[in-house]
Amino acid sequence: MxxxxxxxxxxxxxxxxxxxxxxxxxxxxxxxxxxxxxxxxxxxxxxxxxxxxxxxxxxxxxxxxxxxxxxxxxxxxxxxxxxxxxxxxxxxxxxxxxxxxxxxxxxxxxxxxxxxxxxxxxxxxxPSWFMQNFTGGHPHAVSVRESRELQTATGTGRIGFVDAEDIAAVAADALTGGQAPNTDLVLTGPETLSYDDVAAVLSDVTGRPVVHHHVSHEQMRDRLAEALPPEFAELLADLDRAIAGGAEDRVTDTVERVTGRPPHAFRACLERESAYRI
Missing domain, CATH: 3.40.50.720 (NAD(P)-binding Rossmann-like Domain)
Structure with a gap:
């Protein structure tokens, strides 16, 4: 192909x-x-x-x-x-x-x-939110590296963060498998985590404290607007608000159903990438 x-x-x-x-x-x-x-x-x-x-x-x-x-x-x-x-x-x-x-x-x-x-x-x-948001060039990863903090308007809302390696595995199968699914595939990791949970795992894996600061929707929007067009900043802040309301509090079996193995856990992903990317 x-x-x-x-x-x-x-x-x-x-x-x-x-x-x-x-x-x-x-x-x-x-x-x-x-x-x-x-x-x-x-x-x-x-x-x-x-x-x-x-x-x-x-x-x-x-x-x-x-x-x-x-x-x-x-x-x-x-x-x-x-x-x-x-x-x-x-x-x-x-x-x-x-x-x-x-x-x-x-x-x-x-x-x-x-x-x-x-x-x-x-x-x-x-896919749900990428685990690599905390290990690459994403603003969250930069904030963790530079100031050991995360800022979101997600409250205690939970997310089924997914490893990009799992997304790629499903993408490769969808591109080359015997039959395309002709549908949408919602991809998550094996568990849901709040950003407080994320900060705790980051602290444990890196050995340096990471703090999650809870901010308002308006504060998040204005912070994002410093680097993004206002309309896009508004959209991203709205997504945080949706997460706070439970919109992403779910896990699916898609990765395991397509690949034949469970999706990677957040801690395992960080341990794989932390040595050079956090």
Whole structure:
């Protein structure tokens, strides 16, 4: 199979590409800088430069689809690309969305609802919040490293944090398995944790205290707006408020059902990555 992986240097794209390559599939690793990925064909791809779309699609029959980062309404950018992909011979598309965004909802939800009319084979991955938010370049991880604190408006709300390695395992199966699920797959870890719980595990694993500061919705929105467009800051603060209300307090069996093994626990993920990323 010839798989185009968008965002191939990102959190899930890099892991998905690595799994596909290890399984013997041809991978075209697409990113804005066409950054080389071992054993993959590099391709330059920018959502906002349509001239990069055709060359990236050339010969691909599967696409791992990651929406443009920070785009509240990506459909006007993504749907023309998906029509071009269909016309170029792409047979199967796997879209990365979010557990917080249902079909027809905001952001990638509109693209989600359009897939059945465009492709006979498709899947939408709807993972919960990434465990890697605390080990990579995410603002939470930076805050933990620099000031040993987390700030959220989630209150005591709980989340089924999921390991990006588990997301990649499900993505690789959805892209190359004998039959695409033609549905959405909600992905979580094996347990739900509050941010107080997260701070406690981070403290234990790193040996240095981490504190979770509870802030209001308005404080969170204003803090995010220092680095993000106001509309996107509002959306993220609203997601914190939804978590506080219990919206993400769930676990699913999707990872185990697809991969045949349980999803990784948060502590295990941190212990695997903490030596060089926390």
């Amino acid at each position: 010839n798989v185009l992986v968008l965002g191939a240097t990102g959190t899930t794209g890099s892991r998905t590409a690595a799994r596909l390559i290890a399984a013997g599939h041809r991978v075209r690793a697409a990113s804005r800088a066409a950054t080389p990925v071992p054993d993959a064909e590099p391709a330059r791809f920018d959502w906002y430069e349509p001239a990069t779309h055709g060359p990236a699609l050339d010969g691909a029959d599967r696409v791992y689809l990651i929406p443009p980062v920070g785009e509240l309404d990506p459909a006007p950018v993504m749907l023309p690309f998906l029509r071009q992909a269909r016309d170029a011979g792409v047979q199967r598309v796997v879209l990365l969305s979010s557990s917080a965004i249902p079909e027809g909802g905001p952001a990638a939800g509109t693209v989600h609802s359009a897939l059945p009319a465009l492709f006979r084979e498709w899947a939408v991955l709807r």
